Amino acid sequence: MAWDPATYMSFGAERTRPAAELLSRVALDAPANAVDLGCGPGNSTALLAARWPKAVLEGVDNSPEMLAEAKRSDVKARWSEADIAHWNPSASYDVIFSNATFQWLPDHQTLLPRLMSRVSEGGAFAFQVPRNFDDPSHTLIRAVAEAGSWATKLRNVRDWWNVLAPEDYFGILEGSARAVDIWETRYVQVLEGEDAVYRWMSGTGLRPFANALEGAEREEFLAEYRRRLAAAYPRRESGATLFPFRRLFCVARR
16 A cells, blocks of 8 residues: 655644653663564654664664655654564564554454563563544545445455554453553544645545545545545534544553
């Protein structure tokens, strides 16, 4: 699936804020190394570099477009293209960090313990995932996908089924962690500009559906979703659009 860093980072402050809040709960003073899984254009890796300037950093992503943007940044890190679902390094890390990536990956019951096994003794595994998949931004995608001539093509396209409940993540990690800190935050994001939520979704959850279609069919699908989305998230007289967004955070200490 192709990614567009410019579209993704058009809401850069809002997308980076959860990474900063996750990082603030990682109670390590001077890790020797850290890896950012799903580093995207490097905005979350930049936070790691600022927090731990002496650490050896690595950013991993499966998108050549995102990695090309990360390499153009000033962040001193080794950038690696890899599928995190199968990423299994021989080395261990003091910090394994991931911001809004695991929702794209299956089988968290297997994935997370495997990643935890690559955390050094005394280190931390920290991740954040969206958990707003029952909100109109996502339910409307599925409703439109099931309603048109494109239904067959979109039948198996998903972006939401992988994320579990907080209690499930605790159960997955408690056997391999000495402490597990899990919390949720519901942001009420104030977005500016026309079709703000549509532009947000165009950078993330809408992409698998849009990429599965082409030509007039794709444009018709997007237009219908955009119309329904505007009704669900009306723009206020001030010009702002409120976009509530729930996220799940976890920091597991080894």
